[in-house]
Amino acid sequence: GDSVTQMEGPVTLSEEAFLTINCTYTATGYPSLFWYVQYPGEGLQLLLKATKADDKGSNKGFEATYRKETTSFHLEKGSVQVSDSAVYFCALSGSSNTGKLIFGQGTTLQVKP
Amino acid sequence: NAGVMQNPRHLVRRRGQEARLRCSPMKGHSHVYWYRQLPEEGLKFMVYLQKENIIDESGMPKERFSAEFPKEGPSILRIQQVVRGDSAAYFCASSPPDRFGTEAFFGQGTRLTVV
Numbered sequence: 001g002d003s004v005t006q007m008e009g010p011v012t013l014s015e016e017a018f019l020t021i022n023c024t025y026t027a028t029g030y031p032s033l034f035w036y037v038q039y040p041g042e043g044l045q046l047l048l049k050a051t052k053a054d055d056k057g058s059n060k061g062f063e064a065t066y067r068k069e070t071t072s073f074h075l076e077k078g079s080v081q082v083s084d085s086a087v088y089f090c091a092l093s094g095s096s097n098t099g100k101l102i103f104g105q106g107t108t109l110q111v112k113p
Numbered sequence: 114n115a116g117v118m119q120n121p122r123h124l125v126r127r128r129g130q131e132a133r134l135r136c137s138p139m140k141g142h143s144h145v146y147w148y149r150q151l152p153e154e155g156l157k158f159m160v161y162l163q164k165e166n167i168i169d170e171s172g173m174p175k176e177r178f179s180a181e182f183p184k185e186g187p188s189i190l191r192i193q194q195v196v197r198g199d200s201a202a203y204f205c206a207s208s209p210p211d212r213f214g215t216e217a218f219f220g221q222g223t224r225l226t227v228v
Contacts, residue, residue: 036219043117043204043221044156089155098169099144099208101217103155 002027006090006104013080013111021075021107023064023090031092033057033066033073034101038087047075047088080111115139117207117220118187125226126195134190134223138207145188146217147180150202162188195227 007022025033032051036044048057053068062077073090090104118137126132138145143163148156161169162182173180177195182188192199202224206217 034216043119044206044219046216046218049216098161099217100146100158100161100169100172101148101156101206102158103148105155 002031002092002102004090004092004102004104006088006107009087009106009108011107011109013109015082015111015113016079017111019075019077019080019084019109021088021090021109023073023075023104025071025073025090025092027071027092027102033064034091034093035062035064035073035075036089036091036103038089038106040086044089080109082111082113085109085111117142117205117218119203119205119220119223121223122221123224123226125228127228128196129194132192132195132199132225134192134203134205134225135187136190136205136207136220137187138205139209139218142207142209142218144208144210144217145182146206146208147188147190148204148206150204150222152201156204159190192225195225197227200225200227 003026005024034049035047037047038044048059050057050066056065064073064075087106087108089106091101120135145162147159150156158172160173160180165184177193179191202222204222206219208217
C-alpha cells in the first residue's frame with residue numbers, strides 16, 4: 001500500500017542554518033505530495049504542495065520538489081528562524097483518489113537562537 | 114469564512130464512557146475526513162464522509178467507533194466504551210468539491226484523554 005517515510009527527529013539547528021527534512025514515498029499512480037506543519041497544541045496547516053512530477057512547491061521560504069525518479073519530496077529552507085520550530089509532516093494523497101492523506105511520522109524541528 | 118471547527122478541544126472520559134467529537138467543516142465544503150494522532154506518531158486516516166454517506170471507513174476500528182455527517186449539523190465521531198488506548202488527538206479535515214483530492218483544511222483537533 002501507499003506509504004510515506006520521513007527522516008527521524010528531532011532536528012536541532014541554530015538560527016539561520018540550512019534545513020533539509022527528507023521524505024520518500026511509495027505509491028501507485030501519481031499522487032499529490034504535501035508538507036504540513038503543526039505548531040504546539042495546534043492543528044495542521046498546509047505549508048506547500050506539488051501535484052505532479054518536477055513541480056516545486058514553495059511557501060514562507062520553504063520549498064520542496066516532486067522527484068518521481070527518486071520518489072522523494074524533501075523539504076528545504078535556506079535560513080531557519082526560531083519561529084519555524086514545529087513538527088513537519090510529509091503526506092501524499094492516497095491512490096484511491098478519495099482525497100484521504102497518508103502521512104509520515106513527522107519530524108520535530110527545534111531552532112535555537 | 115471560519116475555518117474547520119472542532120469541539121471540544123479537550124475531552125476527558127473515564128474508561129467505559131462514550132466520547133462524542135464534533136466537526137463543522139468550512140463553509141461550502143462537502144467532504145469531511147477524520148484522522149487520529151497517537152502520541153509521538155503521525156496522523157492515521159480513519160474515515161471519509163460526504164453528507165449522509167460514508168465513503169471510505171477503511172481506517173476505522175471495527176468495534177466501538179462510528180462516524181456520521183448528517184444533512185444538517187456537524188460531523189460526529191463517536192467512540193463507545195472508551196479504553197486507555199483511545200487517548201489521542203483526533204483531527205477533522207474538510208475539502209471543497211471543486212478542489213477534491215488536492216487540499217484539505219484541518220481543524221485544531223480534539224485531545225481525548227481516557228482515565
